[in-house]
Amino acid sequence: MASETTNATTRLRPSNTSGWLTIPAPLARLFKKFPLLTYPPNELPIRAPSSRDVATLYVFISEPDALKGLPSYNPSCLKWQTFLKLAGVDFQLVSSNNHASPTGALPFLIPPFSPQNPTTHSPRPIPSSKLEQYPDEKSISKVPGTLSLKLEAYESLLDHRIRNAWLYSLYLSRPNSALLSRLYVAPVSQSKIVRTTVLYxxxxxxxxxxxxxxxxxRVDPRALYDGAKEAFEALSTVLGAEDWFFGTSEPSLFDAAVFAYTHLLLDDGLAWGERRLSDIVGDFQNLVEHRDRIFRRCWGSEGS
Incomplete structure (x- = not known):
């Protein structure tokens, strides 16, 4: 999800207004006497490589697929994975989860580091919010930008209509329960009780x-799918006969963001049980071809 509901457990907590009036008075008095501490970000996972000749990107992905450098099954992770590949960044993948992230969300990137070099310090993790600047800072080929006003309107389609339909299709549509469990539930634990709790x-x-x-x-599936269809139709219209969105000479971050959804919805390897959203994407041939172009550029062959 941009960042997916596995990120959402943290993100969806109600945003209470600040001030002591928002909690009972006895607790307020207690906290005034014993202020809450702000802890630093989590340490990196113990299995994080101690020496890295290339950057390391932590994403939702199975360990076998990470070793092969295949696309993440998470739209937020795949967006940035694709962007970095388009920018020519050399990196390795590590299968991870939100709890292992110093920022509490995936993806994040650890720049190259060698402990044998006494002049270098262990690099700080780079969260997704700062990944767009990473290729520029490293003087790697720049991914073209797009006009901000036009971009904001179409980003809204991805972040709301398409994302909402994605959330419903993967997380709430019962025919896709097996896929949801395979991707996000089964890797957590072998305990049936834990899996049931995580699924809920x-x-x-x-x-x-x-x-x-x-x-x-209430959730209205028909409205969600209708909204997604309108959003994909708008994306198809703005792409037109161009190779890349907004007529750029090379694929941009927005191209990577669209690809993150279209690829996963068209990927037969995910074995969608309910394919309504996938079929909507399949109706727009130029979006299918756009997905194939990016897949060839980043992974060297046609998507499945």
Whole structure:
């Protein structure tokens, strides 16, 4: 999800207004006497490579797929994975989760580092919010930008209509329960109780995010799919006969963001049980061809 409901468990907590009036008076007095501490970011996972000749990108992905450098199954992770590949950044993938992230969310990147060099310090993790600047800082080929006003309008389609339909399709549509469990539940634990709890939390977080985004008291699948179809139709129209969005000479971050959804929805390897959203994308041939162009450029062959 941009960042997916596995990120959403943290993100979807109600945003209470600040001030002591928001909690009971006895607790307020207690906290005034014993102020809460702000802890630093989490340490890197123990299995993080101690010596890295190339950058390391931590994403949602299976360990076998990480070793092969294949696309992440998470739209937020895949967006940045694709962007870095388009920018020519050399990096390795590590299978991870939000709890292992110093920022509490995936993806994040650790720049190259060699402990044998006494003049270098262990690099700080780079969160997704700062990954767009990373290729520029390293003097790697720059991915073209797009006009901000036009971009904001179409980014909104991705962040709301398409994302909401994605959340419903993967997390709430019962025919896709097996896929959801394979991607996000089974890797967590072998305990049936833990898996049941995680599944409930993921679905609850997805539902809450959809309702909040739509400002609706209930989830309406038909409205979600209709909204996604209108969004993909708008994207198809603005792409037109061009290779890349907004007529840029090379694919941009926005191209990577669109690809992150279209590739996963068209990927037969995910074995979608309910393909309504996938079929919507498949109806727009130029979006399918756009997906194939980026896949060839980044992974060297046609997508499945």
């Amino acid at each position: 939390q993921l679905r609850h977080a997805a539902e809450a995010e959809i309702l909040r985004s739509m400002g609706s008291p």
